[in-house]
Amino acid sequence: MTGSTTPGDPLRVLICDDNSMLRAALGKVIRAQPDLDLVGSAADADEAIRLATIHRPHVVVLDVRFPGGGPYTAQQVVLAVPGVRVLVFSAYGDQGARTEMAAAGVSGYLVKGITNARLLADIRALGTEALASNATPRRSPRA
Numbered sequence: 001m002t003g004s005t006t007p008g009d010p011l012r013v014l015i016c017d018d019n020s021m022l023r024a025a026l027g028k029v030i031r032a033q034p035d036l037d038l039v040g041s042a043a044d045a046d047e048a049i050r051l052a053t054i055h056r057p058h059v060v061v062l063d064v065r066f067p068g069g070g071p072y073t074a075q076q077v078v079l080a081v082p083g084v085r086v087l088v089f090s091a092y093g094d095q096g097a098r099t100e101m102a103a104a105g106v107s108g109y110l111v112k113g114i115t116n117a118r119l120l121a122d123i124r125a126l127g128t129e130a131l132a133s134n135a136t137p138r139r140s141p142r143a
Helices: 020-031 045-055 070-080 095-103 116-133
Strands: 011-016 036-042 059-062 085-090 108-111
Touching (some): 020 116, 036 045, 036 116, 059 070, 059 116, 070 095, 108 116
Parallel strands (some): 011 059, 085 108
């Protein structure tokens, strides 16, 4: 399992989309960032949940109309990986899709067509939140 992080380690990112060309393009963008580590790429819900459980990503980029269910996948990933942040990246920006995904525990929602800079900024912001949520307060040593 690859779940531990030390200061300066890259944020772990998992991409989940059924479009193989989009997964490849997003993977290329993420791999080009020294502070991000692409830990996997999934084409369906079972693969996404399995990879999330193994690699313990900080951020999962998830399509809303994902094979096996976008909301289902989001719920299962959130249950399997405490502190993970799910960022929806979808062609559907309607309020119904947003509400459904918010109820499933997603942390952010972006509509496809935004700039790579915006996507990377949201991944970094959510990754920072994930790190902060998993931080263990230090105890003072007893004298």
